[in-house]
Amino acid sequence: MSLALLGSGAAALPEPASAAVPSSVRGEISAQTPTLSGTLCVGRTLTAKPGNWLPSERTLSYQWLRNGRGIQDATGRDYTLATADLNTKISVRVRGDLEGSDSVERTSLEQHVAPCAIVPTRALVIAGAAKHGHKLRADSKWPAGVVTTYAWYRSGKAISKATKPWYKPTIKDIGRTITVKVTATKSGYTTYKTTAKAVKxxxxxxxxxxxxxxxxxxxATHTLKASRGSYSPKPTSYSYQWYANGKKIKGATKSSYRLSGSQIGKRVGVKVTAKKAGYSSYAMESSAYKVGKAVFKLKTRPKISGTKKVGHTLKASKGTYSPRPTSYSYQWYRNGSPIKGATKSTYKVKLADEEYDITVKVKAKRTNYTSNYSISSRVYIPYDYSSDWEDDDDYGFSGGYSGYNGPRCYAPGGRTYTPC
Incomplete structure (x- = not known):
């Protein structure tokens, strides 16, 4: 009798050929030789096929044999091969009993139980990103009870202590191929070895x-500072390049940059490049910002000096700023309203200024700076009574010569006057 081989490498028992039904007479049992059905592999189940036994009133019992000796408790029609059956010969003895007749026994041909092959239920591949710093995993699936061991290889050579289902490539692995070999074992099965397709x-x-x-x-004139951003893993070094309107600023390669007048109106940003051994450098740009003119810092306000009387000259100090302006302009005010033509650093007090507050606004100027306006403290121009003179009491007026605009006559205590 020949054995057919399954794809798993296990031997399968052939189906028994049909045989003529034996004749029998009353009181006697006629029997056929039993056969086995199933796969000769540890863990698989064999089934006894007794063939045709006559008469139909007979009863059948079974005893499985290992190397011709009965196996304890193996008395059913089915028998699951155990580890002890490996490399032995298995058969089954069938006994027929009929009342009033002698018992009849028939034994099947012995079948050799050889180790079976392990077949993975999912083929071995390497899963994960094939990059330094990322973890690779030996991905496969095996039947129940299979024990697997692993060995990782770099360019065909075993990597020391790399015997786990996963492996994390190091700097040494960059540019080289990595693979994994898996050895699968199970009692009653032949050892199975497989190697995954290598990855670079x-x-x-x-x-x-x-x-x-x-x-x-x-x-302009202020200093910008770049934060590095954050990455995983943490870089070991960084480089910087500042840009204005998308173009590199020559020499601007530090983490800080002092804006100049040439950047006014432009959009300035920085590109930071993160670096680490074994990793591809990564460059990322910040948001870009429009650069405005610089602003003066006022240190002291302008002041007005001089005699506060009609005909006398007042003088405005410039005030002090940081940085120092390169030019100034002036505007004098009477009670908050600009005095026409009064745009110099000095101002001669007029008759119209009496009993009013005088101030001056100084405008500081410098290239690349927003002009800064600063207003002085107020000074009061009092009424000058020293030049008054008495007129006829009948009219109730007083008057005098101011030496500035000819004689004039005022109502007592008032600001309204008429020519005298």
Missing amino acids: ISKGSFRVMSAPKVSGTKK
Whole structure:
């Protein structure tokens, strides 16, 4: 009798050929030789096929044999092969009993139980990103009870202590091929070895946690500072390049940059490049900001000096600023209203200024700076009674010569006057 081989490498018992039904007479049992059905593999179940036994009133019992000796408690029509059956010969003895007749026994041919092959239920592959810093995993699936061991290889050579189902490539692996060999074992089965398709390891890549940012006053003469942003893993070094309207600013390669007048009106930002051994450098740009003119810092306000009387000259100090302006302009005010033509650093007090407050606004100027206006404290121009003179009491007027605009006559205590 020949055995057919299954795809798993296990031997399968052939179906028994049909045989003529034996004749029998009353009181006698006629029997056929039993056969086995199933796969000769540890853990698989064999079934006894007794064939045709006559008469139909007979009863059948079974005893499974290992190397011709009965197996304890193996008395059913089915028998599951155990580890002890490996490399032995298995058969089954069938006994027929009929009242009033002698018992009849028939034994099947012995079948050799050889180790069966292990077949993975999912083929072995390497899962995960083939990059430095990322974890690779030996991905496969096996039948129940299979024990697997692992060995990782770099360019065909075993990697020391790399015997787990996963492996994390190092800098040494960059540009080289990595594979894994899996050995599968199970009692009663032949050892199964398989190797995954190799993968080539490239440099690792950063994962951006937050983008770089620019802090500081976005105005000429002020210094901007770049934050690095954050990455995973943490870089070991950074490089910087500042840009104005998308073009590199020559020499601006530090984490800070002092804005100049040439950047006014332009949008300035920075590109930060993160670096680490074994990782591809990663460059990321910050938001860009429009640069405005610088602003003076006022240190002291302008002041008005001089005699506060009609005909006398008042003088405005410039005030002090940081940085120092390169030019100034002036505007004098009477009770908050600009005095026409009064645009110099000095102002001669007029008759119309009496009993009013005088102030001066100084405008500081410098290239690349927003002009700064600063207003002095108020000075009061009092009425000058020293030049008054008495007129006829009948009219109730007083008057005098001011020496500035000819004689005039005032109502007592008032500001209204008429020519005298």
